[in-house]
Amino acid sequence: MSDTFQNIISNLVWGFRDSILGMFKAFKLDSEIPTEHSSRTVEPMTALAKRRAEKSKHKDTVKESSEPKVTQRIALCCAWNGGVCLMSIFIFNYCVLPIIFWVTEIVSARAGSSNTVWSWLSVLLSATFDALWILPLFVLSKIVNCFWFQDIADAAYLKTRGKPQLPSISRFIADMSFSLLLQALFLIQAMLIKLLPIWGIGHLISLVHICLLYALYAFEYKWFNMGLEVHTRLAHIETNWAYFCGFGLPLAVVTSLPSSNFQSGCIFSIIFPLVIISANEAVEPTEPFEFPLKLFAPVVSISNSIFHRSVSKRTRNVSSSSSRSSSTSSTPQKTRH
Template sequence: MADSTKEIIHGIIQGFRDSILGISKILKYDASIDNSEGELKKNEPQTTLARRRAEKQKLKGNLEIKENKKEATVKQRLFQCSVWNGGVFLTSIVLFHWALLPCLLWFTELIFAGSENLNITWLWISSLLSWIFGALWILPLFVISKIVNCMWFQDIADAAYVRSRGRPTPINLSVLVADLLFSVLLQAFFLIQSTLATFLPIPGVGYLVGFIHMSLLYSLYAFEYKWFNMGWEVHKRLAYIESYWPYFLGFGIPLAFLTSMSASAVISGCIFSILFPLFILSANDAEESSQVCHSPLRLFAPVVMITNILFRQSVKSKSTPTTQQSSSPKKQTRITEPATRR
């Protein structure tokens, strides 16, 4: 029992350390394609003989340029995520709630000073402005941010993976679509499960269980890009997290803690979008714990079962019209022939 507790604590500390120290590796991505191209142009030989000699290094120069492009893509996407989610989205929310509304409240108090209708008037004004701001600004911006962030996160993950591990494992398109749909549906159910866990009647336990859910989910988000490029299927990814859960719990604690500091889901989403690319880089360079936990945490088992049931029902519903249409004996024979050959 003591050894098991020590392993769990050691795994949590190791995961927490890797998530924080991995962020510092962004300093490695300091090469710039513009500087490299400038140096190549500056040192470009002028004589014909020198140019012929330079052709021998052409392949090497192209590889260096491609490598710099990947590094530039990482830094560029990180900057775009920070500017968009922090400079535009989050700043607009802060200015509205902590600058515009207080100024309007002061102006309203100045106009309706001593009036009994001050509170009712301000309630109507603030509610109307909040609704307009949310409907015409927050909601469209939130949807756009989700789409744009997904593309930027993928670019960061792919560029970092190619730089450190080489080309991703090729995957069939049908397998890619099925894996993506299954993973998105499973993560949605797991998020609902974590929300329901916070309503446990025991004080403090509900928050702790929900926090563990979110930490593991954020670790899955971060490592999923690397594992997918390695060719791991979704069931293998989940089984790996459940077997080494102390490490992934520790890895997801920083991001789960920072996003839980705000009660607003929108602000938490902005914080997540700003910091998450850094954790993608940490996960890409991290060396996961090799110590299997003797007490696996099967938190994903319920949502995996539900997702499997839904996928089976959808497959059955798609295959039913095909079987109904094949009513003639010849058609039925043609359908069953491949199964007989197997």
């Protein structure tokens, strides 16, 4: 029992360390040579081959200089989520609302009325600001961040591991649809477990869910580029749950500090690109842990049933339409005499 507990603690520390130290490697990726260029063997070349190599090298340098670097992508993502989204929330809450409160207090004091005006005015202003600015900006940020996160992950993978193994379009759509559904159901499961009446137990198990979910978010980019399927990726998380729980713990703790979901989402979008780099640089354990933690099993069964029903319904529709077309084609047409 003591050995198992020590292994859990050591794997938690291992994952926590990889998550923190891997963030600092993001600033060194641009200086590294991609693996596809470094793996080539040096062979003697003729004068014509040297000139061709110099021309191709010049084209490669021009192309690399024109493309944005990993640090530039991360800086752009942080500037949008931190400088625009998060800063607008802070300016409204700590600059605009205090000024309006000060003006309202002066007007109420001169008019001799009570300060009940501010009680409904602050709620109205906050609701209007959230509906007209924060919510559309938050939705836009989610869409933009999806492309930026994928761009950062692909650039980091290309720098350190070479070209990714791209699947077919049908497999890509099926994999992404299943993964998004599974992650949404797992998040709902974490929220429901948090409502357990036992004090502390529900919050602790919910925190484990969030840590594993954040680790899955980060490692999924690398595993997908490696050609691993969804069930294989989930098996990695469940069989080495202590490591991945420690890996997602820093991001889970930092995003749980703000009271507002919008602020938590902005902080997540600022730190997550660095966590993607950490997952790309991490060397996760290859041997399975002593006992797996099958937390994804309920949502996997639900997702499988939903997908099986949708696929069977689609096949029934296709078969019925094909039978109709065959019956109409086999019906003899009347000819005029």
